Amino acid sequence: MKNVYTVRQVNSYIKNMFVQDFMLNRIYVKGEISNCKYHTSGHIYFSLKDESGTIACVMFAGSRAGLSFRLQEGQQVIVLGSVSVYERDGRYQLYAKEIVRDGLGALYEKFEALKKELEEMGMFAPEYKQPIPRYVRSVGVVTAPTGAAVRDIINIAGRRNPCVQIILSPAQVQGEGAAESIVSAIHALEKTDVDVIIAGRGGGSMEDLWAFNEEAVARAVFECRIPVISAVGHETDTTITDFVADLRAPTPSAAAELAVYDLREALERMNEYRRKLNRSIRVCIDMERARADQLGMRLKYAHPRQKLSDSRQYAADLENRLRRQMEEKLSGERHRLSLYAEKMKGLSPLLKLSQGFSYTQTENGQNIKSIRQTGPGSRIEIYVSDGVIEAGVTSVSPVKYPDTHKTD
Helix, strand or coil: CCCCCCHHHHHHHHHHHHHHCHHHHCEEEEEEEEEEEECCCCCEEEEEECCCCEEEEEECHHHHHHCCCCCCCCCEEEEEEEEEEECCCCEEEEEEEEEEECCCHHHHHHHHHHHHHHHHCCCCCHHHCCCCCCCCCEEEEEECCCCHHHHHHHHHHHHHCCCCEEEEEECCCCCCCHHHHHHHHHHHHHCCCCCEEEEEECCCCCCCCHHHHCHHHHHHHHHCCCCEEEEECCCCCCCHHHHHCCEECCCHHHHHHHHCCCHHHHHHHHHHHHHHHHHHHHHHHHHHHHHHHHHHHHHHHHCHHHHHHHHHHHHHHHHHHHHHHHHHHHHHHHHHHHHHHHHHHHHCHHHHHHCCCCEEEECCCCECCCHHHCCCCCEEEEEECCEEEEEECCCCCCCCCCCCCCCC
């Protein structure tokens, strides 16, 4: 027995054949929904059937974002996906990527073709997107004048900022001639001075929203010199205008919130800025006041009056020092004088006289120290402790006294 394969090898081989088949990698399959089950994991398991057969299908949770309706038994749908083999069970199934109701297939193909064409032309490129002004004064609205969309936009814009002007450029948003009407409304608003344009309408089927998938509308939005916010249908609806517009809003109400700033937030922000500015001003004032005080102290020290006061104080200090030094000098000299006085007192003739000595002088007042200064008959004056004696010399005789100043 040659060329024996395992079940796994056979299933893997068959799966590889499916994978290599280009047609099966992207295929549209039309049929009726049956055995539809929504799993707790988010996956959808169902079957497509027609009068001749059935094929198993699965749509994983990651692909459900583009599903705009809930699958139900008996619905006629067109499924875009790929056919492959589930190796564990050895059976093939359709892995769904997109699901639309039957009857929309042609529109969907037209939508995909135009989307691809415009994308290749660069009309979806982010570098061509205009920024939406943060603070607008007027908003242009392109929508049906009697629809719920315009009422939602007016109500929300008025609640967020009643000072913003809403200018409605009415347009037919559904049916024959809708695309031309939308283009004319956009061109009309371009001639005004509105800050931003909201183009959109409420939800509906793909046929209802088709005017916003027309190339003329896409080009009008792309070429508009005023920033355009696309607000078509519900959050799950997607149109060509959404890709071309400068900003996409999931709903008209959300577009009004994106276009019109909230005045209460702006006022609160201004109050916060005012508080920060006041704090900064107070800090600056305190710093400048402290700096002024420092400069004032420096100026006070440098003022001529202060200099004069310092000089006066310095002169007074010098005067006090000089006075103290003079007093110390005088005190010292007084002490020396008293010592000298005591010494002189001990040498005073009068003191000697009081001790029993006398002082003799000639009539001319010369102190008599030798007998040669007088002689017999001369008049002399003798001073004693209590008076003067006038006497005459009767005789003089020399006397030799021992020399008390000599030493052995």
